[in-house]
Amino acid sequence: MxxxxxxxxxxxxxxxxxxxxxxxxxxxxxxxxxxxxxxxxxxxxxxxxxxxxxxxxxxxxxxxxxxxxxxxxxxxxxxxxxxxYICDIARLEPGDSLIHFFARLAVMVMTIFFAVMLALWLVVLPAWIAEGKFGRETLFVATGIWIVGMFFVVFPFIFISVAKRTGRALYGEPGQRSKWLAVRWILAAMLVFLPLFFWTFAIFINTSGWGVAAFWFTCFLSLTFSLILLYFSRQSSDAQWANLELEN
Amino acid sequence: MKTIDGDKLRGHLETMVLSALERGEAHGLEILRRLEHAGCGLLRLKEGSLYPALYRLEAAGKVKVVKEQPGEGRRGAPRRIYRLTTKGRRELAKGREDWALFVRTMDAVVGGLA
Known part of the structure; x- marks a missing residue:
């Protein structure tokens, strides 16, 4: 054949x-x-x-x-x-690179971890409010949850969502393909990554000297993430099938 | 010669597949050949419809799938071999009882034997 x-x-x-x-x-x-x-x-x-x-x-x-x-x-x-969908993330497919596989696995494990942390926090929160226990401990837990959540839930979620849309714009059905749309998705991702990175690092470092340097650092990070996103958008599309033109 | 098409087989396809698998494990195409052979060439299934039926049976635990890796003389993706489970055998026995009841009833109504 x-x-x-x-x-x-x-x-x-x-x-x-x-x-x-x-x-x-x-x-x-x-x-x-x-x-x-x-x-x-x-x-x-x-x-x-x-x-x-x-x-x-x-x-x-x-x-x-x-x-x-x-x-x-x-x-x-x-x-x-x-x-x-979770199993898809955790499965090593033929042709998968180990870095790609472990990155997916880490995201999945940390998402579950964050969900458990959040659930625990919601369980203990009412008791802490009742006891008037809103001191450094609560702030510490809240900061921890914010950082873990940002890095392992919010960033990956935005990352995967934008990667899928970029993938569709670049490798999807012919009628939906648009390079400009892909560029717009990448720019949008950068604009979202930038403040998120900045706020997260500001909370994490918590110093007054964290100004201009942080801005450039987060610019660099969001650009790097957006470029990695381009790579992932190709990986995540089943290109051989996605590129088939189905019109008669 | 008149044939029996897919629409008339609706509702019976799963029992037919279980019955074909009773003769031993098989992949999709072989299941279809067995059905056609058993139907003396009168069955005209839309062949794609076999797979949704197999997926439903698998999800219900009535068949299980074993992957056969591509070997000599065959390339491409691993082939899925379907095998009847104990639950599937029970379902087949029940399907046969239901079918016998259906035939007796329809024979009495449509066949004018009553």
Whole structure:
């Protein structure tokens, strides 16, 4: 089977799978399995016929209506699949770099840690208010939560969200692709990163000399993060499938 | 020759898949071949529909999946082999009872035997 035939088969599969709302790993599995099946169907059709287009048409007919298949696939996605998003983060995929994998893992672990910390804090807070215990201890815990939350929840959340949108703008469906949109997302990320970094470091360092130097340092950090974000936006998109043009 | 298409099979596909897997573990295409063979060529399934049924059965613990790594003569992604579980066997037995009841009832109503 040549590349263009395989691409045509991928388009048939992608028409059914792309609209399904499911985790990346589940959709990847659907794509792989359906493509393998469709390729086998096409090959069996080609054993009886030498015309590629006629074989493709028959394979398409045997495969079924993509819109109907989308509906059926969506119904087969369990409600807990959204939790699989966490597993996607923690799974070492073929071709993944170790740095990429551990960065995802660290974000996941710290998100859970932050959630537990926050829950504990909310549990003890009413008691502390009742006892009038709003001293240095509370401030210390609050600062800790702020720093942990910023570094391991707020930054990664913005990072992943913008990376996905940038990825879509650069490598998404042809109609949605726009380099200017990607540039705007990167600039927006920089503008968000800048004050967040600045305030976080100001709380962390807590010195009066933390002025101009901090500003340049946070500028540098937000630029670095935005560039890393560009790299991640490519990594996070399933480019081979995402680049398929689905128009007739 | 008249055929039986996917719409008429709605609601029975999962039991049919379990029944095909009773003969031994298989990947999607093999399951389909078994169904077509058992249906003497009269069954006309929309083949893509087999997979949502398999995913539902897997989510319900009625089948389990084993990955077969690409080996000699086969390249690409690992192939998924489906295997019936104990829960799946119980479900198949229940499906058969339901089917027998359905056939008896429909035969009495539509077949004019009553």
């Amino acid at each position: 040549n590349d263009s035939t395989e691409r045509e088969l991928m388009v048939i599969v992608e028409r059914a799978v792309r609209p399904v709302r499911a985790s990346v790993s589940r959709k990847r599995r659907m794509r792989e399995e359906l493509l393998e099946h469709l390729a086998a169907v096409f090959e069996s059709e080609m054993e009886q016929n030498t015309d590629i287009q006629a074989g493709m048409e028959r394979a398409r007919r045997r495969f079924g209506d993509p819109a109907k298949l989308t509906e059926e696939l969506q119904q087969a996605v369990p409600w807990w699949d959204r939790a699989n």
